[in-house]
Amino acid sequence: MDETTAVREPVDLRSDTVTMPSDRMREAAANAPVGDDVYGEDPSVNDLEATAAEVLGTEAALYLPSGTMANQTAARVHTERGQEAIVETESHVVRYENAGFAQHSGVQIRPVDAGDRAVPSAAQVADAVIADDLHRPGTGLLCLENTHNAKGGLVATPDAIAAAAEAAHDRDVPVHLDGARLANAAVAADVPLSAFAAHVDSVSLCLSKGLGAPVGTVLAGSEAFVATARGVRKLLGGGMRQAGLIAAPARLALTENVARLADDHANANRLAAGIDGLDGLRAPARETNVVLVDTSESAIDAETFVERCADAGVLGSAFGPETVRFCTHLDVDTAAIETALERIETVVRSRR
């Protein structure tokens, strides 16, 4: 194997889901006290759930295998069949969850375009809420997402969450916050996670993305909410047995890896600035760990650009016809970002 090939160890910026568990996490897995969590007897799961509730400032929390299950469980608990759920047009529950609101809950979405904001405004929410009548049983849920993935890791401040949620609550509509990357929002806004959770009826937090846990998402809310959610988790097949083996490292993700997300954000800005300086590419500064690259000024579509970057040793993903996404995360340090930039520059240069 020659030098060149060695250089080509790719910098993987496809998603922060690719983060690997640390040695400390592996050690935690190896030594985790465990039990049967379906009986509520896994100490490591219980510990993680208690920690999550504390961090999020809720009464209780539940550990689930995925963020999709967390969001779908929340929707099922909050809604009745036939109701509408107000969602942001490009949110994860709309794009990536197999029409789950329809399939699992019999709920119709009402997409609201928040434009360059992460969450709809209070006025948009107020406008979108419908009353129940013979033709439809009204609005049953407002579902927010923070940070907003499809909009490039956009942050909603606690005030923005509060405003949207208040508009919903004033109309007796419960609010779920899809916090797949809520820790990124907290770090960017320099507030604790509970500053967001305080305004909503349920909140999820993905531990296997930027926080680096191998598996899992927590779903938090009131005791009553979590008790019902536990039943829905069973229905969906999310009841795991000696889950402590993954809950213990997941807890480390929550207690040790939040603050360091600031590094990912700095790296994302470094990457964006570098790319933005290249001919034909635009990459505006971002608040968190998602870099969106607009290729429209060069005559190259996103799919092709992603392929050429991959050939050059940088993995990203096509996010639209002329939009490419790069995600920074804990397995990519500043040196790797510099390497990525050099490689992307090669791609751009070779196209002239």
Place this chain on the structure above:
Amino acid sequence: MDETTAVREPVDLRSDTVTMPSDRMREAAANAPVGDDVYGEDPSVNDLEATAAEVLGTEAALYLPSGTMANQTAARVHTERGQEAIVETESHVVRYENAGFAQHSGVQIRPVDAGDRAVPSAAQVADAVIADDLHRPGTGLLCLENTHNAKGGLVATPDAIAAAAEAAHDRDVPVHLDGARLANAAVAADVPLSAFAAHVDSVSLCLSKGLGAPVGTVLAGSEAFVATARGVRKLLGGGMRQAGLIAAPARLALTENVARLADDHANANRLAAGIDGLDGLRAPARETNVVLVDTSESAIDAETFVERCADAGVLGSAFGPETVRFCTHLDVDTAAIETALERIETVVRSRR
């Protein structure tokens, strides 16, 4: 009872669903040959279905108790669970059918705002179609509505239907046309009903609105489509027995009452022009039988205006915070429209 009260026999413009069966229809009901339609043995139902297929230019048709059942049946036949259905933002299936696409078919809606058109453009449809991947099984239906009720009886021309449908078909997406008021569109566009149906995979036509039938909607398409739809009708509880009693008058609605919709359209324009001439009200000319009145220039909301009109002897419906809808139909002749206008004028004058 004094003269005044007699005058107050209200002019009912709430909807064209209030149309009453004619004497000829009642006679047809009384004399209808009937049989058990669940066994396919009702001659009057078979006759209606054959006539509908002929009028719409399709292989077959099915008689159902309501337009909602027709639309929901079509969606169920065309789609698979988890798919998306492209719909106009304010269409009937979105607003008035109890989230039926989600509940009956497990399908997620993708609303597209057609603005001042009745149906989305080809470009909008092309844009809204999604491919299937692990996260979602793609787009399963384009559902159009003509005339568009919530937009004030707006007409889509056969060309507009063809363009949207072609954009869908090019991407292997079937098209259903909610033709609750398709006869109004045909009359307004001066084309046969089949001119619309030719471009879609299924089409419904409501017989109990402007056409005056007491009950029912036909759903038309290919033989295979209708055979499957028949099973879905059974599932939804729409199998009726000696339904010829309503199918016979419904057939008259289809064979005798289409051309006369031109009168309703003329009356709607007469009404709109009259209202538009009143202080503080705007009522732009319409192509069909739905008049939308904008009350925003007067300091009166829609609910209040509807109430005052009702007190004055004209029934309409609030259609938005400052929008009132009046529908013309076969039980309201030109004289009644003049009466309605006089009464509405009283309402406006008394407010000064």
Place this chain on the structure above:
Amino acid sequence: MDETTAVREPVDLRSDTVTMPSDRMREAAANAPVGDDVYGEDPSVNDLEATAAEVLGTEAALYLPSGTMANQTAARVHTERGQEAIVETESHVVRYENAGFAQHSGVQIRPVDAGDRAVPSAAQVADAVIADDLHRPGTGLLCLENTHNAKGGLVATPDAIAAAAEAAHDRDVPVHLDGARLANAAVAADVPLSAFAAHVDSVSLCLSKGLGAPVGTVLAGSEAFVATARGVRKLLGGGMRQAGLIAAPARLALTENVARLADDHANANRLAAGIDGLDGLRAPARETNVVLVDTSESAIDAETFVERCADAGVLGSAFGPETVRFCTHLDVDTAAIETALERIETVVRSRR
């Protein structure tokens, strides 16, 4: 046309659903005061619903296009997703409604075999009720059927209904009575219809079977039940407009045709006795209008026997591998029964 052909005008005993509306019913249709029932303004529908509530002794009633919709609506109103519904193994909701409890309500059936009784005993019901726990949300419905179609029009007495219902109620489980042929049960047991309805939370009554209405079923219960059921009817697409045209004759079915079911029962017994006297056929006496013929002693299966009878001018239906069903009804008088018997005898004789 020669004599023979004339003779072959078939005696149609396939089902009592084939009953034709009488001249009085047709006249009622022709003269029915009607209105838009979706607005609650059809006087004939309101009249039918009030009459049905009175006859059944309930607070309210609702008119629907079919018995299937009535049963499915009741299940949806009474249950929550994931619950179980106790049903008789061979009941209509199990066999003929497209798995509707699963599809419309997300409910799992728990079939109980009532043997030679129409409804399960109190002990069977008590045994079948399950409590809710993490693994399942308990029993949500007991669904009874009277008369029991698949068991040959078997009657459950009011006491039998009361016993089963009490066992359910003691465990907080609501009870729906599928009374497709409840009028036959009432006549056979010589009690008013309300004697059954008094024990259950909802009851349906089919008007288009032995009672001779062209279309429809009523679903009755408390005001609150019917209000919710009205919304489910809309969801299922059962909202009809000027439905008075069929509600008016349906009301006659209810007010005029109950007592005369005794004739159908007498005819059924006449037919059963006649058939039982034939070689190789057994047809035990029945309480109502359904005759079950056991062909097992002759070397002929049900399908073949039905075909030969049809050729001879008697229509029945195969109800099992060696079971044929004949239904008597208001369009088959005693003379026609004698004709049917003669023809069936021909079939038997020709086989020797």
Place this chain on the structure above:
Amino acid sequence: MDETTAVREPVDLRSDTVTMPSDRMREAAANAPVGDDVYGEDPSVNDLEATAAEVLGTEAALYLPSGTMANQTAARVHTERGQEAIVETESHVVRYENAGFAQHSGVQIRPVDAGDRAVPSAAQVADAVIADDLHRPGTGLLCLENTHNAKGGLVATPDAIAAAAEAAHDRDVPVHLDGARLANAAVAADVPLSAFAAHVDSVSLCLSKGLGAPVGTVLAGSEAFVATARGVRKLLGGGMRQAGLIAAPARLALTENVARLADDHANANRLAAGIDGLDGLRAPARETNVVLVDTSESAIDAETFVERCADAGVLGSAFGPETVRFCTHLDVDTAAIETALERIETVVRSRR
């Protein structure tokens, strides 16, 4: 803490789900090569799935968080809405999965009582299959369970599986085998796991029960089946990221812990024999690791007996009004069984 308390360290025979991961499993977790399994890049998951496919003799396999998700996924892949699934009356999918067939698949169950056998006979299956017609879309699945949990770990031989499956296949009905404890069946019948899997279209195998894995179930079948199942797993929220941390120990469960189930079976028989020798208790010999105790000859119900055993230091579960279940497993050796027996004897003696 005195001696007595130390003795009271309970012998946990509630279920084999309580098994703890071994040190070797913990080590495997700590050292597992991992990747993002949603991208198909987790080597340990891929390794487990390949191993499972090999052991079961299928083309492919899929790793899921629970046995419930495996069964529900299989049902969803095999069936169409409205079909029936033939199930054994007391099977896991009927009792413990929240009416999942109805909720996730819109499928109605047809329970068949296999009596003292684990699976229905070919004749029972043939009898239970229904054809599709207007009233119902036929039978879509035969779901077998081996060993049968509710019947006390009863084994179906490969021949019994083959006979039932052939009866289904002859009628074009696919077969899923819920193999939560299929390894126990294989050991008891002294055949490889593939001897069962060869006859069915899909098979699940729980790794976290007797096999001792911390988490998870594999679902195996053809390449096409598994590809579709992967999409359903996503829909249900079962997509996990660096799942290798639990897949690696789960693989050890599969490769190292099958043969040793013989010890659990021997222990179960030892326990059963001992209990059967006690006054008022009957515990017939069992083929696998589940002991059912009949308390009906003593005047004690199951709940009370379980409580007293717990006080004495033996954990079991009430399985019926007078039936108690004890499960042996890898964390309970022969000495612990002797201890359990002594303690149960105390309970019996103290009741005199």
